Amino acid sequence: MLSVKQLLVAAGLRTQPDQIKLVRHSSHLGRSIRQIIADGVFEIYQAEQAPDTKPFHKCEVILSFIGIEGNQAVFHGAYEVVGSRPFQATDFDGMPDYLVRAHADGKPRIWYDLNELPEFRGFRNRLIVQWVSTRGWFQTKDLAVHELLPPGEEIPFPGYQDILLNWSQLKTIISNPRLHRDWKTALSASAGIYRIVDHDSGKIYIGAAYGIDGIWGRWSNYALTGHGGNKLLIGLDAHKFQWSIIRTLSGSMSAKEIIRIERIEMAKHGSKAIGLNSPDGPQLVQ
Numbered sequence: 001m002l003s004v005k006q007l008l009v010a011a012g013l014r015t016q017p018d019q020i021k022l023v024r025h026s027s028h029l030g031r032s033i034r035q036i037i038a039d040g041v042f043e044i045y046q047a048e049q050a051p052d053t054k055p056f057h058k059c060e061v062i063l064s065f066i067g068i069e070g071n072q073a074v075f076h077g078a079y080e081v082v083g084s085r086p087f088q089a090t091d092f093d094g095m096p097d098y099l100v101r102a103h104a105d106g107k108p109r110i111w112y113d114l115n116e117l118p119e120f121r122g123f124r125n126r127l128i129v130q131w132v133s134t135r136g137w138f139q140t141k142d143l144a145v146h147e148l149l150p151p152g153e154e155i156p157f158p159g160y161q162d163i164l165l166n167w168s169q170l171k172t173i174i175s176n177p178r179l180h181r182d183w184k185t186a187l188s189a190s191a192g193i194y195r196i197v198d199h200d201s202g203k204i205y206i207g208a209a210y211g212i213d214g215i216w217g218r219w220s221n222y223a224l225t226g227h228g229g230n231k232l233l234i235g236l237d238a239h240k241f242q243w244s245i246i247r248t249l250s251g252s253m254s255a256k257e258i259i260r261i262e263r264i265e266m267a268k269h270g271s272k273a274i275g276l277n278s279p280d281g282p283q284l285v286q
Contacts, residue, residue, distance in 0.1 A: 003142045004063060004129060008078065012119060019060040023138045024131050025076075026067035031098055033066055034182050038158045041096055042076070043114065048087060048099075051110045055138040056081050062114070062138075065129060068181055072146065075127035078120040082113040125154045125179065149178055157182040160190070165243045167226055174216075174223035187216035191249040191258055193265050194219075196233070198276065200240045204269050205233060205276035208262035210255050219243065232276045 005017045013020075025033045028045060036045050046064065049055050056062055061080055065073035087109035092100055103109070128147040155173055157180070165173070173180045191210040198205075207230070209218035222228040226238025233241075246265055249258055271277040 001144045003144055004075075004127070005142045007127070007145055007148075008063065008120060008123075011123075013061065013078065013117070015061045017142065018140065021056065021059040021062045021138055021140050022065065022129075022143060023055070023062050024065045024067055024073045025137070028099075028102070032159075034157055035159050037066070037076070038156060038162070039096060041094070041099065043116070044095055045099060046079075047112050047114055048091070049110050049112060051108055054084075054110065056112050056114070057084070059140070061117070065131075067131070068128075069185060071131045071133070073129050073131050074125055074181070075123045075129075077124060078117040079114040080117060082115055084110050084112045087111045122151070123148075125149070126151065152176055152179050154179050155183075157186060160186065160192075160245050160248050163243070163245050167222075167238045167241055170219060170243055171223045174220050184216055187219065188213045189251060190214050191251050191253060193246045193249070193258075193262055195244050195246050195269070196222075196276070197242045197244075198236060198240055199242060200237060203275045204271045205230065206246070206262060206266045206269055206271045208258050210249075210251070210253070210258045214251050215245065215248075230276070232278055 004022060005013075005020055008020075009015070009017070023046075025046070027033055028036060033042075036042055059081055061078060063078050064076045066076050067073050088111065091111055126149040127145065128149070129143045130146045131143070132141075155169055173183050177184045191214045192208075194207050194209060194215065196205040196207065197203075207218070207228075209215040211217065213220070218228070222238075222241075222243065226241070227233035227236070247261065249261065266272055266275075266277050269275060272279050
């Protein structure tokens with residue numbers, strides 16, 4: 001079976017296998033690693049490490065993976081380890097507040113000088129491994145390639161509140177769930193209230209997603225039809241629609257309570273009076 005190091009060496013990585021470490025990132029002080037990536041500070045987050053473990057010592061290259069469901073991890077990038085030094089006050093430059101707050105414990109840190117090897121970005125979000133144990137987040141030991149997804153257009157998950165999707169993007173995400181595992185995991189786990197804006201008229205539709213697969217399940221209908229069965233959306237040009245999330249709700253919340261919240265949001269947005277919600281409530285085509 002092909003291993004990760006064998007695959008990367010075959011793809012042009014000129015480093016001895018014993019000088020390559022595999023790294024699995026998951027979360028930081030309760031913040032999702034996907035959110036750290038979306039914030040554009042992954043490299044800063046990764047460069048700063050604790051001196052007691054010295055995770056990137058005694059290697060020339062690290063292969064960074066992002067933890068996904070179970071013990072699996074998906075490849076994010078290959079980084080050359082140029083050197084290391086004690087953390088300095090100037091390293092706070094460009095850091096978001098949540099990374100700065102991690103220094104409140106007063107413990108020293110190491111700063112690693114890491115250079116990404118861009119020629120391996122083609123494996124990002126495609127190369128998947130089965131991590132043996134999530135207790136050890138870095139290792140020299142090689143791992144078998146669990147899955148290598150076909151190339152495709154990957155749309156990064158930005159976090160619930162920053163979602164803005166047109167119909168083409170929505171269809172891409174829903175039709176490629178393996179490539180968009182983070183989207184499916186997040187949207188399937190949550191019920192919620194969402195908004196559709198028709199950029200042709202400026203009118204708004206407010207909807208509720210609940211039941212099996214939560215928002216993912218409801219939005220799958222829109223990806224297929226554009227209108228999702230909503231009568232006042234039928235006949236409109238779905239290419240002019242924009243989807244976003246107003247509120248995420250617990251999947252265990254009753255449909256009755258979610259619909260109550262939906263009606264509050266309809267009133268706030270005026271989507272019955274001047275929008276695309278029917279005055280009689282949800283009207284779905286059977």
